[in-house]
Amino acid sequence: MIVTGKIWCFGHDIDTDQIYPGKYLPLTDKQEMSKHAMEGAAGGLEFIDRVEKGDIIVAGRNFGCGSSREHAAVAIRGIGVSAVVAESFARIFHRNAVNTGLPIVVFKGIESFKQGDMLRVETESGKMTNLSQDKVYQGTPVTPLEIEIMESGGLLDYLKSTK
Amino acid sequence: MTIIEKIFSRAAGKDVSPGEYIWASLNLVVMRDFGGPNVIQEYESKFGDRPVFDKERIAITFDLHVPARNEKVAVNQKFLRDFAKRQGVMLFDINTGVGQHILLESGLVKPWDIIVGTDSHMNLLGAVGAAGFGMGTTDIAGAMYKGRLYFCVPPTIHIKVSGSFKKFVSAKDLILFILKHLKTDGALNRAVELSGTTIEKMNIAERITMTSMITEMSGDVGFIQPNSEVITYIESRNGEKIETIKPDPNAAYEKTYEFKVDDLQPQIACPHSPDNVKSVKELSKTRVDQVFIGSCTNGRFEDLKIAAQFLKGRKVKQGLRLIIVPATMEVAKESLEKGLYDIFINAGAVITNPGCALCTTGHPGILAPDEVMVSTSNRNFIGKLGKDAEVYLASPATAAATALAGEITDPNEV
Numbered sequence: 001m002i003v004t005g006k007i008w009c010f011g012h013d014i015d016t017d018q019i020y021p022g023k024y025l026p027l028t029d030k031q032e033m034s035k036h037a038m039e040g041a042a043g044g045l046e047f048i049d050r051v052e053k054g055d056i057i058v059a060g061r062n063f064g065c066g067s068s069r070e071h072a073a074v075a076i077r078g079i080g081v082s083a084v085v086a087e088s089f090a091r092i093f094h095r096n097a098v099n100t101g102l103p104i105v106v107f108k109g110i111e112s113f114k115q116g117d118m119l120r121v122e123t124e125s126g127k128m129t130n131l132s133q134d135k136v137y138q139g140t141p142v143t144p145l146e147i148e149i150m151e152s153g154g155l156l157d158y159l160k161s162t163k
Numbered sequence: 164m165t166i167i168e169k170i171f172s173r174a175a176g177k178d179v180s181p182g183e184y185i186w187a188s189l190n191l192v193v194m195r196d197f198g199g200p201n202v203i204q205e206y207e208s209k210f211g212d213r214p215v216f217d218k219e220r221i222a223i224t225f226d227l228h229v230p231a232r233n234e235k236v237a238v239n240q241k242f243l244r245d246f247a248k249r250q251g252v253m254l255f256d257i258n259t260g261v262g263q264h265i266l267l268e269s270g271l272v273k274p275w276d277i278i279v280g281t282d283s284h285m286n287l288l289g290a291v292g293a294a295g296f297g298m299g300t301t302d303i304a305g306a307m308y309k310g311r312l313y314f315c316v317p318p319t320i321h322i323k324v325s326g327s328f329k330k331f332v333s334a335k336d337l338i339l340f341i342l343k344h345l346k347t348d349g350a351l352n353r354a355v356e357l358s359g360t361t362i363e364k365m366n367i368a369e370r371i372t373m374t375s376m377i378t379e380m381s382g383d384v385g386f387i388q389p390n391s392e393v394i395t396y397i398e399s400r401n402g403e404k405i406e407t408i409k410p411d412p413n414a415a416y417e418k419t420y421e422f423k424v425d426d427l428q429p430q431i432a433c434p435h436s437p438d439n440v441k442s443v444k445e446l447s448k449t450r451v452d453q454v455f456i457g458s459c460t461n462g463r464f465e466d467l468k469i470a471a472q473f474l475k476g477r478k479v480k481q482g483l484r485l486i487i488v489p490a491t492m493e494v495a496k497e498s499l500e501k502g503l504y505d506i507f508i509n510a511g512a513v514i515t516n517p518g519c520a521l522c523t524t525g526h527p528g529i530l531a532p533d534e535v536m537v538s539t540s541n542r543n544f545i546g547k548l549g550k551d552a553e554v555y556l557a558s559p560a561t562a563a564a565t566a567l568a569g570e571i572t573d574p575n576e577v
Contacts, residue, residue, distance in 0.1 A: 013347055013436070017544045022523040025197050026228075026235040028204060040546050062348040065381050066544060067523075068283040069198065070299030091352050091383050092283060096299035145184050145313060155305045156209040 001103060001150075003082035004120040004131070005054035007113050008047055010038070012060035016093070018044065019064065019072040033071050034078025053080035056121060058113045060086065064093020070100065077102040083121045085110065085128065085139060098146045099155035107139035123147075165319035165414045166386040167354040170275055170294050181318040181417070189220070190293075191271060192306040193280030195262055196225040197525065198299075200239040202281065203246050205304040214250065216310035221252040222271065224262030226518045228525045231257075236525075260491030260517035261459045263287050263295065264371075268493050270400030274389055274408040279306050283378050284459050284541065289386040290370035291393050292408040296384065317383045320350055321416035323359040326425035331574035333469070334369035335461060335539065335558035337361070338376045339430040341422060343440035350382030353417065356410060357387050361424050367396055368463035375460040376541050379437040429573050431537075432556035435545035443561050449571040451555075452534040453484040455521040456562050461539035462490030462520075464497045466559045471503045473563035473577060474510040480569030485512040486528050488520035512566075523547055530554075537565045 018041035020033070027033050038044040038057075057076065063086035064072055073096040076084065083103040087110055097104045103123040113119065117132040126141035141147070152158035164172060171179045174187035194202045206215075215221050223243050231237035240257075247254035259265045262282060266272050267290075274292030278285060281303050288295030296314075298306075306312050322341060342349075355377050365373070370387045377385030388409045389397070398405050429443040456462075456470050467489060479485045487507050489495040495517050498504055507514055513528075520526050522540050530536055530552035539562050543554035557565070560574035567577055 015544050017547050021546060022525065025523075025525065026233075026239060028200055028239075062351055062381055065347060066283065066542070068281055068297040068299055070201065070301060073299070088348065088351055090381055092297055092299060094352075095302055099299065099301035099305070143184060143315075149313075155301045156205065156308070159305045159309050160209065 001123045002120065003054060003056065003103065003123065004118065005056040005082050006052065007056050007058050007115060007117045007119050008051065009113065009115045010041055010043070010057060010059040013062050013065055014041055014059050015066035016064060016069050016072045017066055020069060020075050025069065025071065030074055030078050033075045037075035037079040048079070051079055051081070054082045055080065056119050057081055057084045058086070058110050059084065060110060061088050063089050065090040068092045070096045073097045073100050073102050083123060085121065098142060098149055101150050101154050103150070105139040105141055107137060109137060165354065165410045165416065166292070166356055166408055167294060167317060167319060167384055169408065170277060171314060171316050173275065174277060179316045181316050183316045184313055185316060186311050186313050187277050188311050189279055189306055190276040191220050191222060191266070191278040192303060193222045193224060193262060193266065193278065194303055195227055195281050196229065196240055196243065197227045198281035199223055199243050201300040202303045202307070203242065205300050206307055209304070210308055215252060215307045218251040220310070221307055222266065223247055223252060223254045224265055225255060225257045225259065226261045227523070229257040229516065229518045232525065232527070258492055260489070260494070261462060261519055263459060264490045267291065268400060268491060270402060273397050273401055273405050275406060279303060279312060284375050286377050286382065286384045287371050287375035287459060289374040289377070289384050290367060291397055292386060292389045294384050297378070317352055317354045318417040319354040319356055321419040322355060322357050322422065323419060324357065324361040324422045324424060325359045326361055326423045328424055329427065331560045332427050332429055333558050333560065334365060334372040336427060336430040337424055338373050339432050339440045339556065340427060342376065342380055342432070342438045344420070345380045346438045347379060347436060348381045350377060350380040353382055355382045355385040357385065362387055363390060366465060367393060368465035371463065372460050376437070379541055429558060429561050431561060431571065432543055434543055434553040434555065437542060437556060443557065443571060443573045446571040447573060450535060451483060451537050451565055451570055453486065453530060453536040454562050454566040455486050455528065455536060455538040455540065456559055457488030457490065457520045458522050458540035459490060459519060460541040461559050462488060462494065464494045466539065467494065467498050467503055469559040470563040471506045473560065473567060473574065474512070475506045477510055477567055479511040479566045483566060483569045485566040486521060487512050487514045489517045491517050521548060524549065537562050537571060
C-alpha cells in the first residue's frame with residue numbers, strides 16, 4: 001500500500017493513555033472512539049481539530065507503550081491517519097495495528113521529519129519520500145506474514161480464510 | 164535455549180530462535196470487563212454464534228470496574244455474562260478479584276502454558292513459569308475462534324540479582340531500581356528472565372511483583388524459574404503433578420545485567436513515569452493526599468501484611484486518605500481472618516472490594532487536580548488517575564510509612 005499525507009510529530013514513549021485516555025475505555029462504537037485519538041498527548045487537541053484524512057503520525061521510541069487497549073490503534077485509524085512511522089513500537093500496539101489494518105513503519109531517523117511536511121510511505125517496502133524536502137528514506141516494514149494479515153483485511157479475516 | 168525459546172519450541176514442534184514467527188496453540192484465552200465487550204462484538208460480527216474453540220479454555224474476569232460504576236459499565240458486564248452463559252465459557256464475576264491472580268488461585272495456570280488476555284499485565288504469570296501475553300481485542304477474538312495465534316520469538320534479556328535486602332526493602336524497591344536503569348523501553352520486544360540468589364528466595368507474591376512490572380520496561384514476557392514452593396502451590400491448586408521449567412545452562416541471552424541488593428535503599432518512581440526512580444529519602448517531606456495499597460503488583464496477602472506491620476496500633480495522618488484493596492477475595496478472606504481488617508480500619512483506612520482498583524480512572528478514589536498519591540501499583544502515567552494529579556509508585560512498606568506521616572517517608576524512619 002502507498003499512502004501520502006501531512007506529518008504530525010509526537011515525542012518518545014507516547015503511551016496508550018495519551019493515545020486514548022482511559023476514561024473513554026467503556027466506548028465500543030468505533031466512530032465515537034475515533035473522536036479521542038491522541039487526545040491525551042501534547043498537541044493532541046490541535047491534532048483532533050485539524051487532522052485530515054490520510055495524514056501520518058511520526059513519533060519517537062516505544063510508541064503505544066502501556067496498556068493493551070486496541071482502542072488506541074482503532075482510534076488513530078478511525079480519525080483518518082493512514083500510517084504511523086516511529087523509531088520503535090510497543091509489542092501490543094504493533095500487533096493491534098497489524099490486526100486492525102493500521103500501517104506502521106519503523107524508522108530510526110525521525111528527527112529529519114518536520115511537522116506539516118508531506119510524506120509518502122510505501123508500507124510494504126518501508127520506503128519513504130519526504131515530498132516537502134525531496135528526500136528518500138528507508139524504514140523497516142512489518143514482516144510478510146503481517147502484510148498478508150493486513151491484506152486479508154485484518155487478523156480475523158485472515159484466520160477465517162486459513163485452515 | 165532460554166525459557167521462552169523452550170516454550171515456543173515445544174508449541175511449534177521444532178526448535179525456534181529469536182526473530183522467528185511461529186503459530187502456537189493457547190492454553191487459556193482471557194478477557195476482562197473492560198475490553199471484553201469489544202472482543203465479543205468483534206467475534207460475533209465475524210463469526211456469529213459459532214462456538215468458541217474450547218469453552219474450557221476461555222475465561223472472562225471482572226476486575227476493573229467492579230461493581231459496575233455506571234450504566235454503560237453495567238451494560239457491558241451484562242453483555243459478558245450473557246455471552247458466557249450462551250457459550251458456556253468460564254466467568255469470574257465481581258466477587259472474585261484481579262483476573263491473573265484468580266487464574267493462579269484457581270489452578271488454571273502452570274509452567275509451560277501460553278496464555279493470552281486483554282490485560283497488559285498478563286506477563287505476571289511468568290511468576291510461575293507461564294508465558295502470559297497481553298493483547299488487544301482482535302487478537303483475543305481470533306484466539307477465541309482458532310485457539311492459536313502467531314508470535315514473534317523474542318530475544319531474552321537476563322537480569323541476575325544477588326545479595327540480601329536490608330530491612331523494609333523488598334521486591335518492589337528492586338524492580339523500581341531495575342526500571343531506573345533499563346528505562347521504560349529497556350526490554351522492548353524482549354523476554355526477560357530474572358534469576359540469582361535474591362530472586363530464588365522470593366515467595367510467590369514477590370515473584371508476582373517482579374514479573375508484573377516487566378510490562379513497564381516494555382518486555383513481552385518475564386520469567387522466574389519456579390522453585391519448590393511455587394511448584395507445590397501450583398500442584399495444590401491444579402490437583403495434578405506439574406512439570407517445572409528452566410533455561411538450558413548454555414542459553415543464549417542477548418544481554419545480561421547484574422544487580423546487587425545489599426545496599427539498596429527504598430525506591431520510589433516519581434511522576435509521570437515508572438522509570439523516574441529516586442530513593443525514598445530524596446523525596447522525603449513531599450506532601451501526600453492519598454495512599455493506595457493493592458493492585459496486581461502489590462495486592463497479595465504478604466503485601467497487606469507488611470502494611471499492617473506499620474499500621475498496627477497507629478493512625479493514618481489526619482487529612483490523608485488511605486485506600487487498601489486486596490487483589491482477590493481469597494486474599495481478603497485471609498486478611499480478615501488474620502486480623503488485618505481490624506488493623507486497617509482502626510488505623511483509619513478505607514478497604515474496598517477486591518479488584519484492580521486505583522490503577523486507572525475506572526475505580527472510585529481518583530484524584531483531584533494537583534493532588535498527590537503514593538501507590539503500590541505499577542504505573543504513574545500522566546492523567547491515568549485524574550487530570551493534573553501526581554502519582555508516585557512505591558512498596559507496601561513505603562506506602563504505609565507515608566500514610567502514617569502524611570508525607571513521603573522512608574519506612575526505616577517510622
